Amino acid sequence: MMSSDLSSSHDAWASTPPKVTRPNPCCEPPNLLGECMFLGFVAILGITCVLLCKLILWLFHVEIDFGQPAWLQWLQRPEKQDVNTWLNGQKSIINFSFAGVSKPQDTLHLRAAANENIALAFNITNSLTTASTSTHKNFLKMASGTINRPGRDWIKLFEKATSTLTAELPRDTSQPLHLAEATRITCLKVVLIDNFQISSDSLPRDSLVIITDEINNQWLKAKSSSEKPVISSLLIHHLTALQRRDPRCLCWPFDQLKPEEILSMIMPQYETLWRVVMVTYILAFHLYPSPTLPSRISSVPECLGTNSLEEREALKLAKEGLRLTPSNKRIYRHTPSSSFKIKADLELMHRHPSIWGPTALEFSPSRFDNLSPLQTEAYLPYSLRPHRCPAFGGFGDRMVTCLVVAMGRVLDTKAGKVFNTEPTKRAGVVDTGRDGLEGWRYQRG
Numbered sequence: 010m011m012s013s014d015l016s017s018s019h020d021a022w023a024s025t026p027p028k029v030t031r032p033n034p035c036c037e038p039p040n041l042l043g044e045c046m047f048l049g050f051v052a053i054l055g056i057t058c059v060l061l062c063k064l065i066l067w068l069f070h071v072e073i074d075f076g077q078p079a080w081l082q083w084l085q086r087p088e089k090q091d092v093n094t095w096l097n098g099q100k101s102i103i104n105f106s107f108a109g110v111s112k113p114q115d116t117l118h119l120r121a122a123a124n125e126n127i128a129l130a131f132n133i134t135n136s137l138t139t140a141s142t143s144t145h146k147n148f149l150k151m152a153s154g155t156i157n158r159p160g161r162d163w164i165k166l167f168e169k170a171t172s173t174l175t176a177e178l179p180r181d182t183s184q185p186l187h188l189a190e191a192t193r194i195t196c197l198k199v200v201l202i203d204n205f206q207i208s209s210d211s212l213p214r215d216s217l218v219i220i221t222d223e224i225n226n227q228w229l230k231a232k233s234s235s236e237k238p239v240i241s242s243l244l245i246h247h248l249t250a251l252q253r254r255d256p257r258c259l260c261w262p263f264d265q266l267k268p269e270e271i272l273s274m275i276m277p278q279y280e281t282l283w284r285v286v287m288v289t290y291i292l293a294f295h296l297y298p299s300p301t302l303p304s305r306i307s308s309v310p311e312c313l314g315t316n317s318l319e320e321r322e323a324l325k326l327a328k329e330g331l332r333l334t335p336s337n338k339r340i341y342r343h344t345p346s347s348s349f350k351i352k353a354d355l356e357l358m359h360r361h362p363s364i365w366g367p368t369a370l371e372f373s374p375s376r377f378d379n380l381s382p383l384q385t386e387a388y389l390p391y392s393l394r395p396h397r398c399p400a401f402g403g404f405g406d407r408m409v410t411c412l413v414v415a416m417g418r419v420l421d422t423k424a425g426k427v428f429n430t431e432p433t434k435r436a437g438v439v440d441t442g443r444d445g446l447e448g449w450r451y452q453r454g
């Protein structure tokens with residue numbers, strides 16, 4: 010019975026196969042809770058990893074820099090190396106030996122690639138932005154010609170600077186002077202007069218303000234933007250307007266140059282000058298006033314260009330300013346085989362306590378009375394061969410001294426004082442970054 014029952018039931022199974030309910034992934038209702046939990050887990054894991062990395066970077070004092078991988082910066086940390094080893098590493102970046110190249114076509118390429126955004130933002134072609142050896146050679150020749158022009162009238166340049174600064178002082182003596190703006194206008198005016206022999210009447214204040222503001226904006230875009238910067242039409246417009254005002258300048262066909270060519274020429278000068286001039290003025294005259302300052306600068310501007318003892322003493326003002334505020338805080342190079350930039354930290358080389366001692370952050374021109382061999386090696390405001398600045402031999406120091414002393418004479422410490430409306434984050438050091446200088450004011454009375 011049982012067996013017949015079983016067999017009949019087996020037959021029944023055989024003829025009509027049972028409905029097997031297998032899980033069907035397409036029709037299965039999604040397990041939302043499970044997926045949400047999984048995604049949540051992945052998100053938490055990701056956030057934990059990021060926080061962990063940040064903690065490690067913070068612990069090891071690694072400062073992330075645009076384009077340079079953190080592991081490389083980690084390897085380059087000065088505090089973990091013998092200072093000589095670190096210094097040699099920095100110098101090898103500056104002189105390109107890190108990449109094992111020395112031919113101009115290679116060194117220029119590594120520098121031009123690192124300066125690409127600056128070239129795009131200003132549409133400029135000069136030694137610092139080109140990879141072409143002939144363009145580099147021609148530009149360098151022109152720059153050296155400007156620097157070494159015989160019979161430069163330093164007294165006239167000094168007077169142009171003092172008259173510009175005097176005109177900048179607000180008529181209402183209760184109103185403070187915007188120091189960064191006044192310094193920018195003065196530096197640009199002096200560079201234009203020196204390069205192109207333009208009369209100062211052809212350089213209206215409004216145009217100079219717009220040009221200097223636009224240069225600043227473009228520079229910030231070039232340094233911070235992830236997109237490729239484009240030239241500012243406002244900047245080009247105002248440069249062209251300047252050219253139309255003075256079609257007959259004496260020594261240079263200023264009116265025949267394209268605005269971009271003017272920018273190519275003045276950028277390595279104006280941009281290297283204004284911040285160091287302003288910070289050196291604040292440090293020398295207000296924050297670290299020394300009893301020896303008046304005698305150090307008493308012969309300026311007459312001593313400039315004389316190679317005299319008086320001049321050497323006066324130029325120490327610029328040397329110390331360029332130590333604490335090198336015009337190029339970092340010198341960037343592209344690496345030959347990959348797509349990132351590598352940097353030498355000139356600012357740190359100039360401030361490292363193992364090199365400059367406990368007074369490293371103080372402004373003291375007399376330290377240049379007697380630099381130690383290590384300090385001499387670490388002091389590179391004009392870079393190193395093969396691409397050392399042509400203003401290295403004295404012109405750069407003279408220009409800085411001329412402009413700083415002009416500021417000190419017009420914006421006198423006895424007649425007024427400076428203050429910062431945007432106090433810096435780092436106590437004891439002037440924030441020498443582009444933005445950090447905007448809050449400084451000079452107030453008479």
Ligand code: HEM
Pocket residue numbers: 103120136137148149152153155156277278281282331335336337340390391392393395396397398399400404405406409
């Ligand atoms: C305080 C003033 C100046 C400072 C601190 C300064 C600084 C520098 C530095 C650091 C470099 C080298 C960048 C690198 O290694 O990639 C450089 C290169 C250069 N500078 Fe200056 N500069 C100053 C004034 C001037 C002036 C007044 C001119 C032109 C009239 C000028 C024209 C150049 C040129 C053409 C180069 C490229 C040199 C080469 O590639 O061989 N600089 N400058």
